[in-house]
Structure formats: structure tokens, C-alpha cells
Amino acid sequence: MISLGSVLRDLTRPDPGAERLVPPTGTGAWLTIFSAGVMAFLAVFALALSLAAGRLADRWSDALARTSTIRISAEAAQVQAQVDAVMAVLQSTPGIADARPLSDEEERALLAPWFGADLPLDTLPIPKLVEITEGGDGYDPEGLRQRLAAEAPGATLDDHARWRQPLAAAASRLRLLGWGSLILILATTGAVITLAANASLAANAPVLRVLRQIGAQDGYIARAFVRRFTLRTLGGSATGVLVALVAIWLTPSAQAAEGFLTGLGFTGAGWLLPWLLPPLCGAVAFAATRAAAFRKLAEMP
Amino acid sequence: MTGMLSKAGAVASQQGNRVIAFDNVAYSYGGAELLSGVTLALQPGSFHFLTGPSGAGKSTFLKLCHGELLATQGTVTLFDRDIRGVNRDGLARMRRRVGMVEQDCRFLDHLPVATNVTLPLSVTGREADPQDLSDLLHWVGLTRHAGALPPQLSGGERQRAALARAIIMSPDLLLADEPTGNLDWDMSLRLLTLLVELNRMGKTILIATHDLHLIRAAKTQVNARVLRIRAGRLELAGADL
Ligand SMILES: Nc1ncnc2c1ncn2[C@@H]1O[C@H](COP(=O)(O)OP(=O)(O)OP(=O)(O)O)[C@@H](O)[C@H]1O
Numbered sequence: 100m101i102s103l104g105s106v107l108r109d110l111t112r113p114d115p116g117a118e119r120l121v122p123p124t125g126t127g128a129w130l131t132i133f134s135a136g137v138m139a140f141l142a143v144f145a146l147a148l149s150l151a152a153g154r155l156a157d158r159w160s161d162a163l164a165r166t167s168t169i170r171i172s173a174e175a176a177q178v179q180a181q182v183d184a185v186m187a188v189l190q191s192t193p194g195i196a197d198a199r200p201l202s203d204e205e206e207r208a209l210l211a212p213w214f215g216a217d218l219p220l221d222t223l224p225i226p227k228l229v230e231i232t233e234g235g236d237g238y239d240p241e242g243l244r245q246r247l248a249a250e251a252p253g254a255t256l257d258d259h260a261r262w263r264q265p266l267a268a269a270a271s272r273l274r275l276l277g278w279g280s281l282i283l284i285l286a287t288t289g290a291v292i293t294l295a296a297n298a299s300l301a302a303n304a305p306v307l308r309v310l311r312q313i314g315a316q317d318g319y320i321a322r323a324f325v326r327r328f329t330l331r332t333l334g335g336s337a338t339g340v341l342v343a344l345v346a347i348w349l350t351p352s353a354q355a356a357e358g359f360l361t362g363l364g365f366t367g368a369g370w371l372l373p374w375l376l377p378p379l380c381g382a383v384a385f386a387a388t389r390a391a392a393f394r395k396l397a398e399m400p
Numbered sequence: 401m402t403g404m405l406s407k408a409g410a411v412a413s414q415q416g417n418r419v420i421a422f423d424n425v426a427y428s429y430g431g432a433e434l435l436s437g438v439t440l441a442l443q444p445g446s447f448h449f450l451t452g453p454s455g456a457g458k459s460t461f462l463k464l465c466h467g468e469l470l471a472t473q474g475t476v477t478l479f480d481r482d483i484r485g486v487n488r489d490g491l492a493r494m495r496r497r498v499g500m501v502e503q504d505c506r507f508l509d510h511l512p513v514a515t516n517v518t519l520p521l522s523v524t525g526r527e528a529d530p531q532d533l534s535d536l537l538h539w540v541g542l543t544r545h546a547g548a549l550p551p552q553l554s555g556g557e558r559q560r561a562a563l564a565r566a567i568i569m570s571p572d573l574l575l576a577d578e579p580t581g582n583l584d585w586d587m588s589l590r591l592l593t594l595l596v597e598l599n600r601m602g603k604t605i606l607i608a609t610h611d612l613h614l615i616r617a618a619k620t621q622v623n624a625r626v627l628r629i630r631a632g633r634l635e636l637a638g639a640d641l
């Protein structure tokens with residue numbers, strides 16, 4: 100078994116001995132670094148997508164779903180009576196933490212974006228709104244609807260869930276896609292490194308044969324390749340992460356618009372999360388190269 | 401030179417009673433059997449030549465000794481261990497006690513000759529004593545080429561570099577495949593002196609060669625025996641030379 104300590108020692112200790120055994124390669128090295136960089140760059144976006152989708156899903160399914168509204172449309176004279184009836188019903192409904200009719204001011208503020216600030220609420224047949232905040236496990240919307248129909252015929256329960264549910268589900272699915280992409284990107288990194296390592300091992304087969312013949316053990320020979328590919332991958336992916344973070348940081352914030360893009364950046368300590376990618380890619384490269392080297396060496400007596 | 405060799409000389413006495421043993425060994429590359437019914441034991445400190453016509457299987461025999469080929473029948477024992485039963489790391493460790501000069505000497509072409517010569521030490525984490533290295537290179541006549549890359553060497557220079565690499569870690573057993581194939585007579589004698597000197601320190605020597613002059617010259621200096629491969633069989637050819 101290989102211990103983490105010995106792996107880290109191998110990577111950090113300057114070891115020209117083992118490494119110079121393998122002739123330096125020109126373009127191969129840059130292609131590996133470039134691929135690792137691109138993969139890390141894409142992985143940062145996949146990560147950002149997952150986190151954003153996660154935040155969106157949480158917000159839609161949790162925070163927003165905790166409130167709903169009851170709309171009361173009635174003759175002006177009957178509005179107050181209906182509001183009272185609705186409030187009475189709500190008072191005796193389990194799972195409701197708070198309920199309160201919106202004031203005219205609040206309704207005006209809600210409608211202002213569409214109809215302008217000086218809306219004559221009294222002269223227009225605008226429905227009265229009651230805002231409900233759920234508590235505990237929430238209420239049973241069907242039961243409440245039936246009771247409202249009996250007590251206050253002008254009242255309609257709008258529990259948002261009807262249109263919010265698919266959105267929350269879509270956001271969850273998006274989060275899953277993000278994580279799936281992340282895993283695929285890491286797997287592709289492993290595949291690319293394996294291809295590069297195989298090419299390098301094949302090109303250096305005569306070197307491996309000589310080393311085997313003079314008594315070098317497989318682990319020693321593999322180390323030269325493993326060290327090289329792991330360091331290249333670490334360097335490439337660190338660069339990729341840096342570039343991706345700068346790109347995200349420079350993306351104009353859509354915070355105010357409350358749109359989908361709101362969450363695509365990282366927040367707070369989230370900016371540190373992508374830095375897990377270089378060591379992760381490095382670990383993938385380490386394992387892939389080591390496996391490839393031992394496979395190649397097994398062909399040699 | 402002698403300083404380096406005598407330092408390691410003491411180790412030789414620790415080995416078992418047979419350096420190499422073949423027990424009814426057969427080998428084929430897939431077609432007909434190239435070697436068959438080979439039984440042989442090389443005692444520590446012995447000096448053997450291996451002869452036979454081209455294509456008889458001399459190189460094949462040496463590769464069987466070194467574990468590069470596995471016998472298709474019978475057992476090959478190196479340092480009292482069945483080669484077939486040794487894992488890869490174990491085989492690598494055993495090879496550190498064997499100096500091998502191949503017929504087609506191969507090197508790491510991107511590293512200078514001196515580095516190639518000390519490679520057997522480097523891969524075990526040791527460093528060559530600079531004085532020993534320079535003595536060794538001087539003895540094989542490669543001082544001038546220490547910094548050259550292997551592809552820049554002549555055939556004979558490659559052979560000498562391969563021999564230097566094979567003996568740098570003072571192996572208990574030296575296997576050499578036509579080590580004087582490309583050398584002039586003076587240089588051949590010089591290398592022979594080196595091999596005889598190694599043998600006097602207790603190293604076991606096995607040399608495949610066509611060079612009857614070399615065999616005769618050796619016989620005046622050491623008690624060398626001659627093995628011959630004929631029609632797939634290994635036989636002792638002592639008196640007729
Ligand atoms: N890898 C291989 N695959 C198939 N046949 C081989 C292989 N290597 C050698 N042979 C055959 O085995 C036979 C013996 O080869 P080997 O190299 O052992 O001969 P040799 O006695 O060393 O000859 P030489 O004196 O010319 O070096 C030859 O006929 C050769 O063609």
C-alpha cells in the first residue's frame with residue numbers, strides 16, 4: 100500500500116534522480132497541462148452551477164413556499180366581512196404561523212411596477228390579499244380551500260406551490276446535472292491523463308526495459324512518470340481554477356434582478372471550494388499514471 | 401579500480417553453493433524447442449565460457465539466467481531461488497547482484513555515458529564514488545567519452561560502457577554476451593584482465609563468445625571451463641580447446 104505521507108514526500112522532494120531517467124518531452128507536457136487547465140476551468144463552472152442550482156432549489160422550495168396568499172374578490176361593501184371570515188378560518192387552521200391582510204399601501208407597492216405609483220385602489224376592483232406564513236409542517240391546502248369555499252365564497256387560496264413545485268424540481272435536477280458534470284469532468288481528466296501517460300510510457304518503453312534490467316523496481320520507475328504527470332496536472336488545474344474564478348468574479352452581477360443568474364457566483368467561503376479541484380485532479384492524475392505505469396511494466400520481464 | 405573491487409569482494413563469500421542452476425530446462429520461442437534437457441550448476445567463483453554456432457541459443461540461455469525469459473520446462477534457480485517463484489520486486493533485487501552485458505547494449509540515450517554507467521547504483525538510491533567511476537572508465541578506455549551520449553559511441557565503445565555498467569555495483573555474477581565482439585585484440589585482453597581480476601575476488605563469470613583466442617588467453621590465467629550449445633543441448637567442451 101502507498102501511504103499519503105510517502106506520496107506527498109515524493110511530490111515535494113526535489114528528485115532529479117528518478118525524474119531525469121525519463122527523457123524530457125516537448126509538446127506532450129504542454130498538452131497535459133493545457134487539458135488539465137481546461138478541465139479544471141470547466142469543473143469550476145459545473146461546481147458553480149451545482150451550488151447555484153442548489154441555492155435556487157432551496158430558496159424556491161423552502162423560503163418562498165413558507166408563504167402563500169388568499170385573494171378575496173367581493174363587492175366593496177362585503178370585502179371587510181369576507182376578510183374577517185377568512186381570518187377566522189385561518190385562526191383555527193393548524194400549520195399556519197401567521198396571517199395578515201395586506202394594507203392598501205402594500206398592495207399599491209406590489210402593483211406599482213405594473214400600473215404606476217398613484218393607483219386609485221378605492222375605485223378599482225382590486226382583490227384584497229391576505230398573506231399566510233406557514234408554521235411547523237405546513238397546512239393542508241385542500242382542506243383550507245374547502246373551508247374557505249364554505250365560509251368566504253369570494254376567497255381563493257393561492258398557495259404558489261402549483262407553479263413553484265416544478266421550478267424547485269427543475270432546480271434540483273439542475274443541481275444533480277451540475278454534480279454529474281463535475282464527476283464526468285474529473286473522469287475525463289483521468290482518461291486524458293491515462294492517454295497521455297500511456298503515450299509517454301510507450302515512447303519510453305526502451306528506457307523502462309533498461310531500467311528493469313539493471314534492477315530498478317517497478318515503484319521506482321513508475322515514480323518518475325507519476326511525479327511528472329501529477330505535478331503537470333496540479334499546475335494546469337490550479338491555473339484553470341484561477342482563470343475560471345477571475346472570469347466568474349468579473350461577470351456582471353445580476354443580484355438585483357433576482358433572476359436565474361443571481362447565484363452563479365460563489366459567496367463567502369464558497370470562493371475557496373474550487374481550490375479543492377487541483378488536489379482532486381492531482382489525485383486523479385496520480386492514480387491514473389500509477390496504474391498506467393504498472394500496467395506497462397507488467398509487459399516487461 | 402582494485403580499491404573499488406576489493407571493497408565489495410567480501411560480499412561474494414556469503415552466497416549459497418550454487419549461483420545458477422538449471423534443472424532439465426527446455427525453452428522454445430513458440431515453435432520447436434531451441435534448448436532442451438539443459439541441466440547445469442555454476443559454483444560461486446567459477447569462470448565459464450559459453451560457445452556454439454550463431455543462432456544456437458547462447459543469448460537465450462543468458463536471458464533465462466537473468467529472468468528475462470522463463471523456461472518453458474524445468475526450473476532455473478538463481479542464487480538458490482527458483483526464478484519462477486520470485487515476484488517482480490524480488491527479481492529486481494536479485495538482478496542487482498547480477499551484471500548483464502547484452503549483445504545489443506542498450507542505454508538511456510538522453511543521459512551521458514558516465515550517468516548510464518552509474519545507473520545501477522542510482523536506481524537503488526546510492527551514489528558512485530567519483531574516484532571509482534573515473535578508475536573504471538579509465539580501465540575500459542572511456543574517460544574521453546564520459547560526457548558523450550550513448551548514440552555517439554562506436555559499437556566497441558558501447559560494449560565497454562555496458563561492461564562498466566554491469567560491474568559498477570560489484571555483482572556476484574557477471575553474464576556477458578559477446579562482450580568483445582567489436583573490440584580489437586588489445587582491448588579484448590584488457591577487458592579479459594578485468595574479468596579475471598573480478599573472478600579472483602570470487603565473482604562468478606559466464607561469458608558467451610565465439611572468440612576462441614579469447615578463451616585460450618583466459619585459460620592461461622584462470623581455470624575457465626567451456627560450455628557449448630549444440631543441437632539444443634548444453635555440453636561441456638573442455639579438453640578439445
Ligand atoms: N524473440 C524471439 N522470438 C523468436 N525467435 C527468437 C527470438 N529471439 C531469438 N530467436 C531465435 O532463437 C534462436 C537463438 O537465438 P539466440 O539469440 O539465443 O542465438 P545466439 O546463440 O545468441 O546467436 P548469436 O551467436 O548469433 O548471437 C535463433 O534462431 C533466433 O532466431
Ligand SMILES: [Mg+2]
Pocket residue numbers: 458459460503577
Ligand atoms: Mg547471441
